[in-house]
Amino acid sequence: METTLKQHPASVLREEGWSYSMASHQLTMACNVVHQSNRLVHVFGIIQVIQSPPTAKGLLFITLEDETGFLNLVVKPNIYQRHKDLFQTQWGLLISGRVQNQSGSVSIQVQYVHRPEQRKSQFKVFRRRGHPRDLKQFEGYGESISR
Numbered sequence: 001m002e003t004t005l006k007q008h009p010a011s012v013l014r015e016e017g018w019s020y021s022m023a024s025h026q027l028t029m030a031c032n033v034v035h036q037s038n039r040l041v042h043v044f045g046i047i048q049v050i051q052s053p054p055t056a057k058g059l060l061f062i063t064l065e066d067e068t069g070f071l072n073l074v075v076k077p078n079i080y081q082r083h084k085d086l087f088q089t090q091w092g093l094l095i096s097g098r099v100q101n102q103s104g105s106v107s108i109q110v111q112y113v114h115r116p117e118q119r120k121s122q123f124k125v126f127r128r129r130g131h132p133r134d135l136k137q138f139e140g141y142g143e144s145i146s147r
Contacts, residue, residue, distance in 0.1 A: 010044060020094050021114070024044070033106060040111075043066070043071050043108065048064065059076060061073065062093075073095065079113070095112065095113050096114070097111045098111065
């Protein structure tokens, strides 16, 4: 028997557990980022991959996911150092950045990482514990299915 979510975790947080000062209606969804070339966007998603290849000269590459798709982020070393605690402890991120579209490859150059306001969150656990996909705080949103 497995448990599955009825909604994507990013959607649940935006609708029921939003803990940021920025209103969730100001966000650009992953499926719409491609149309925002060279514009400042605000996106929220669940961390899927964090990479820092030795050949990247200190750049960090992060893939976030919302219910409409994936967001590829590029994080410069100074931004990483300023928001290191958020990158290391949060499993979902709200970021502001400029969209880059180079030969059809779309990414967001991160300019700012927003800090959640813990007092607003209705979920017991907002910080990432263990594996980034450990979503125990959503237990009430799942339904049981069997294979």
